[in-house]
Amino acid sequence: MMATTTCAQEKISAAFSSIAEMVLPKNILSAIQEQVVGRHREIELTLAALTARRHIVLEGPPGTGKSTLLRAIAQAMKVGFVFVEGNAELTPARLAGTFDPARVLNEGYVADAFLDGPLVEAMRAGSLLYIEEINRIPEETLNVLITVMSEGEITIPRLGRILAEPGFQMIAAMNPFDSVGTARISSAVYDRMCRIAVAYQSAEDETNIVHRASPISNKQWCAQVVNVVRYTREHSDLRTGSSVRGAIDTALVAQSLAELRGQSTETSQVGLDAALTSLSGRVKLREGVMRSVEDVICEIWNTVFSTPSENGDMGKVTAPTGAMNSHS
Numbered sequence: 425m426m427a428t429t430t431c432a433q434e435k436i437s438a439a440f441s442s443i444a445e446m447v448l449p450k451n452i453l454s455a456i457q458e459q460v461v462g463r464h465r466e467i468e469l470t471l472a473a474l475t476a477r478r479h480i481v482l483e484g485p486p487g488t489g490k491s492t493l494l495r496a497i498a499q500a501m502k503v504g505f506v507f508v509e510g511n512a513e514l515t516p517a518r519l520a521g522t523f524d525p526a527r528v529l530n531e532g533y534v535a536d537a538f539l540d541g542p543l544v545e546a547m548r549a550g551s552l553l554y555i556e557e558i559n560r561i562p563e564e565t566l567n568v569l570i571t572v573m574s575e576g577e578i579t580i581p582r583l584g585r586i587l588a589e590p591g592f593q594m595i596a597a598m599n600p601f602d603s604v605g606t607a608r609i610s611s612a613v614y615d616r617m618c619r620i621a622v623a624y625q626s627a628e629d630e631t632n633i634v635h636r637a638s639p640i641s642n643k644q645w646c647a648q649v650v651n652v653v654r655y656t657r658e659h660s661d662l663r664t665g666s667s668v669r670g671a672i673d674t675a676l677v678a679q680s681l682a683e684l685r686g687q688s689t690e691t692s693q694v695g696l697d698a699a700l701t702s703l704s705g706r707v708k709l710r711e712g713v714m715r716s717v718e719d720v721i722c723e724i725w726n727t728v729f730s731t732p733s734e735n736g737d738m739g740k741v742t743a744p745t746g747a748m749n750s751h752s
């Protein structure tokens with residue numbers, strides 16, 4: 425029995441790798457890994473679901489690299505893809521397409537008068553439909569996708585039925601339901617997609633991401649900036665911490681500030697000022713906390729940078745007077 429199972433598994437994996445090889449030449453993986461730091465498991469799972477011709481949603485907090493990963497995959501696979509930005513203004517007509525009113529007046533509802541929206545464009549071309557922020561899309565627009573996902577077709581009044589060409593697949597990204605501005609997507613939509621959870625990167629990957637964005641910065645200093653940002657996600661006074669975007673901005677702003685001041689990026693006051701500029705709008709205080717976000721960022725900065733730096737600077741710094749009065 426055991427042997428049969430193993431044999432079946434071997435057959436499945438052999439069949440899968442031959443499909444994968446057909447659809448995914450070896451260099452695709454390395455092309456993706458050139459653009460994406462880490463995320464090997466998520467890349468592998470996304471490629472597997474795409475190769476299996478499934479629709480996919482990547483779900484995770486802001487700044488966890490979902491768009492970076494999807495863009496890298498779409499580029500590396502060299503398949504056509506149609507991009508849709510999910511937002512509250514995306515009506516069913518904007519997603520699927522509409523008749524050109526001027527042509528309808530002259531020619532009536534002829535097929536040529538229909539202006540394809542991104543959904544119909546991707547279906548006709550057999551492309552990837554790449555939807556950003558899918559859970560910001562209004563429910564009536566999401567409903568249009570339900571039949572498309574399961575039946576591969578859409579019926580448009582006065583135009584008729586459009587069948588999706590082979591290769592049409594939906595790949596979407598979204599923040600978890602509790603993020604600001606997001607709505608719960610219906611179980612009918614979820615039931616038609618594979619879901620890949622994308623959590624925060626490891627400290628090492630975040631450091632590599634920041635260092636890649638700011639290659640002239642000292643890597644050890646980037647690691648400490650990353651520690652500051654990771655600490656904002658755990659601090660008891662903060663409801664929302666910063667994503668890796670806050671660490672990237674801190675590194676880049678510190679570089680420019682150091683040049684303006686004629687000092688080193690690693691001077692404590694340069695780094696702290698860059699962190700205050702980059703993080704104070706991103707982090708949010710918990711209800712009832714009476715300190716300012718600047719005060720919390722200062723505390724975190726001093727905790728992380730409390731060991732002497734290379735230039736002998738002990739690093740205990742404060743936010744400038746006048747920066748302590750926001751209670752966001």
Ligand SMILES: Nc1ncnc2c1ncn2[C@@H]1O[C@H](COP(=O)(O)OP(=O)(O)OP(=O)(O)O)[C@@H](O)[C@H]1O
Pocket residue numbers: 459460461462463484485486487488489490491492493597598599633668669672
């Ligand atoms: N794994 C990664 N490799 C390279 N860069 C990354 C990675 N993760 C994040 N980044 C960088 O961090 C920033 C945010 O990444 P990205 O836009 O892909 O996040 P996201 O998950 O799509 O966020 P949101 O949910 O807010 O749309 C970008 O500047 C990107 O370059």
Ligand SMILES: [Mg+2]
Pocket residue numbers: 490491492556597
């Ligand atoms: Mg994104």
